[in-house]
Amino acid sequence: MARTIPRTAQDQANWARSAPFLAFHLVPLLALWTGVTREAVVFAVVAYIVRMFFITAGYHRYFSHRSFKAPRVVQALLAFGGTTALQKGPLWWAANHRAHHRFSDTDQDVHSPLMGFWYSHIGWIMSDRHTATDLNAVKDLARFPELRFLERFDWIGGVVVATASFLVAGWSGLVVGFFLSTVALWHGTFTVNSLAHVMGRRRYATTDTSRNSVIVAFLTGGEGWHNNHHHYPSSARQGFFWWELDPTWYVLRVMAALHLVRDLREPSSEVRSASLVRTGCLDVGMVRAHWTKAAAAVASSRVTLGHSVHDGVASVGEALAGTRAGIEAKLAAERETLEAGVASSLVAVDAYARLLRQGRRSA
Numbered sequence: 046m047a048r049t050i051p052r053t054a055q056d057q058a059n060w061a062r063s064a065p066f067l068a069f070h071l072v073p074l075l076a077l078w079t080g081v082t083r084e085a086v087v088f089a090v091v092a093y094i095v096r097m098f099f100i101t102a103g104y105h106r107y108f109s110h111r112s113f114k115a116p117r118v119v120q121a122l123l124a125f126g127g128t129t130a131l132q133k134g135p136l137w138w139a140a141n142h143r144a145h146h147r148f149s150d151t152d153q154d155v156h157s158p159l160m161g162f163w164y165s166h167i168g169w170i171m172s173d174r175h176t177a178t179d180l181n182a183v184k185d186l187a188r189f190p191e192l193r194f195l196e197r198f199d200w201i202g203g204v205v206v207a208t209a210s211f212l213v214a215g216w217s218g219l220v221v222g223f224f225l226s227t228v229a230l231w232h233g234t235f236t237v238n239s240l241a242h243v244m245g246r247r248r249y250a251t252t253d254t255s256r257n258s259v260i261v262a263f264l265t266g267g268e269g270w271h272n273n274h275h276h277y278p279s280s281a282r283q284g285f286f287w288w289e290l291d292p293t294w295y296v297l298r299v300m301a302a303l304h305l306v307r308d309l310r311e312p313s314s315e316v317r318s319a320s321l322v323r324t325g326c327l328d329v330g331m332v333r334a335h336w337t338k339a340a341a342a343v344a345s346s347r348v349t350l351g352h353s354v355h356d357g358v359a360s361v362g363e364a365l366a367g368t369r370a371g372i373e374a375k376l377a378a379e380r381e382t383l384e385a386g387v388a389s390s391l392v393a394v395d396a397y398a399r400l401l402r403q404g405r406r407s408a
């Protein structure tokens with residue numbers, strides 16, 4: 046998707062601060078020297094799956110959306126498990142994610158693909174705009190000292206996994222089982238912010254560009270049903286139907302049976318059949334995305350007829366020059382009308398989206 050929401054200076058990548066993050070991506074190349082053992086590969090796969098679960102069930106469905114309840118010990122374990130994925134602490138993660146839902150695909154969104162695909166995937170992490178944690182957005186979590194501790198020492202989990210990978214499978218274990226697995230885990234998680242807003246189908250007329258994608262669901266243990274999720278974010282279950290693969294949900298069900306967690310929220314049949322695009326609900330998220338794109342195209346355009354076939358022929362070119370100037374002046378006037386029209390359409394669609402969100406919150 047083309048970039049259509051302009052970025053500010055704060056959105057630019059801070060290369061110096063991002064250097065360790067980028068260097069981390071190169072470490073797996075050391076496998077050329079260490080070799081790739083079977084133990085290391087097994088460790089990498091298991092570490093990917095387990096840590097992805099802690100991100101999806103813990104950081105996302107529990108801490109960001111409170112979609113189920115957990116005793117305090119389990120809550121702390123979910124937080125610690127989340128830190129092993131090296132995606133900062135649970136408070137930072139949840140605060141940014143709650144902002145994503147509050148401002149999806151507007152200029153206040155944390156990671157909208159409307160600001161550029163790569164920005165939504167990785168650029169927002171490399172920028173300085175989102176390094177701080179908005180504690181006001183996570184007051185419910187910040188009151189637990191153990192969560193504040195894990196927030197402050199968010200690297201401990203990573204060190205534990207790195208040490209385990211070395212003890213289990215030696216140098217190859219460290220390089221492949223920890224570093225490569227972590228890089229894959231990062232980008233797997235990031236696809237929810239990037240791909241799941243541009244690839245797949247839209248079942249629900251949400252006010253954002255979220256989509257349902259089985260590929261993203263496969264990579265992320267069930268987070269690919271992102272349009273379902275934006276439609277009903279407080280659900281612990283994201284695959285709304287049995288055929289929508291959602292391993293995180295299956296594990297949560299088992300944990301509930303073992304009384305480790307409780308009160309898993311699920312969408313009712315009314316929720317599942319509300320706001321369907323196919324029944325004619327205005328797909329305001331896509332309409333807004335198209336107008337945003339149109340507004341950006343008009344704003345960045347200039348009025349010119351371009352190169353004429355007569356430009357090289359002096360006598361004909363001169364005769365036509367006056368006509369061209371006249372047409373270009375009229376085009377400039379029409380362009381202004383167009384710009385005003387697009388801007389007012391955008392205002393109308395924004396107002397529609399706001400009202401819809403308000404209505405759904407109170408429903």
Ligand SMILES: [Zn+2]
Nearest residue numbers: 145255271275
């Ligand atoms: Zn989203």
Ligand SMILES: [Zn+2]
Nearest residue numbers: 109142274278
């Ligand atoms: Zn969410």
